[in-house]
Amino acid sequence: MVLAMPEGDTVFRTARRLEAALGGKALSMSDFRVPAHATLSLVDWMVESVVSRGKHLMIRTRPPAKVSAPPLSIHSHLLMEGHWDVYATGERWRSPAFKARAVLGNPAFTAVGFELGFLHVLRTTDEVEVIGHLGPDPLGHSWDPAEAVRRLLFAPQRPIGLALLDQRLICGLGNIYRSELLFVARVHPRTPVGEVEDLAHLVDLAHRLLNANKDRARRVTTGADGMNRYWVYGREGQACLRCGGNLKMESLAESTRGAERNVYFCGSCQAAQVPSTEGVH
Structure with missing residues (x-):
């Protein structure tokens, strides 16, 4: 069996699945299982959009009106074995929980990021710092x-x-x-x-x-x-x-x-x- 890193089309489809499940809805579940963001909660934050850029994935969120904070993006990369799964809320996960790095959900759906190559949260306005170096994306709207x-x-x-x-x-x-x-x-x-x-x-x-x-x-x-x-x-x-x-x-x-x-x-x-x-x- 030949193992291959997920490529742009895989990440594009992942973004579309996450957008369909989470987009336009407030989060009722937020669990980051990485040390840098273990105490961060985005409960009640609205998922504005989910987009891919090459092999990178951005889940863009904005705070509820009662919270004075800038919009945040959840930036992940699948590397070799990472994947985001979408489940009906309450459905049994297909991968073991100890491999989960992020859990985001609303009353209807739960998205779980397993074995993500990396995961961090940054201001949406700072996305250019992590993806601004990338070349044109064949699946992007601004393909050149x-x-x-x-x-x-x-x-x-x-x-x-x-x-x-x-x-x-x-x-x-x-x-x-x-x-x-x-x-x-x-x-x-x-x-x-x-x-x-x-x-x-x-x-x-x-x-x-x-x-x-x-x-x-x-x-x-x-x-x-x-x-x-x-x-x-x-x-x-x-x-x-x-x-x-x-x-x-x-x-x-x-x-x-x-x-x-x-x-x-x-x-x-x-x-x-x-x-x-x-x-x-």
Whole structure:
């Protein structure tokens, strides 16, 4: 089994579920199970909105009229194993309580954040301090493909397989989308950014693939929600679905001391750099 960090589409769907359960309602339950906020209570605070930015999640709240305080945002990141679950209030949780880091609820629903990578509460006006560095979000209302291309070209000699994971350039992409995008575009992961023939096409594919999956329960890049949902991710040693060649996996890192991340690709058909629209449905 190949483990992967939740990517932008997963966090987008999580934000939408939380918005449907909590948005526009006052909290009747507030329990933060992290030391920094263990004494904080947001009971009676209104959940204004829930939004995602790349792999980051913001639950924005405002105080009741009787409380003199600024609006606060609950900022979380899922990292590898984190998840927010939504339950009918009183329903039994599917994960053990000791893994819960935050519990928020109203009379109808309870949202529980389990094994969150990090969780902290800050003034809503200070959100820029924690997400302002992020690049354009393919699932955001202010998606700017030209800005994404510009940022990717900051370091033209950097391998494209590393650049696509840099959240400062484009946010929301992880190992899965990195591998799938490069395969669909027929670009080898070690190709320098400045040598990618049509970088704008690759950026457009990122936007299209994430948007194609944002409403799906199971992510699909091949268009077939069956045995092979992915073109290359997690399929090293198997046959390429496009050319029949042997799929490979390699580790990429910024330097000999950098964290390595596995990338999957076809050594045969990714040598060519011919734009393609395969996998976008």
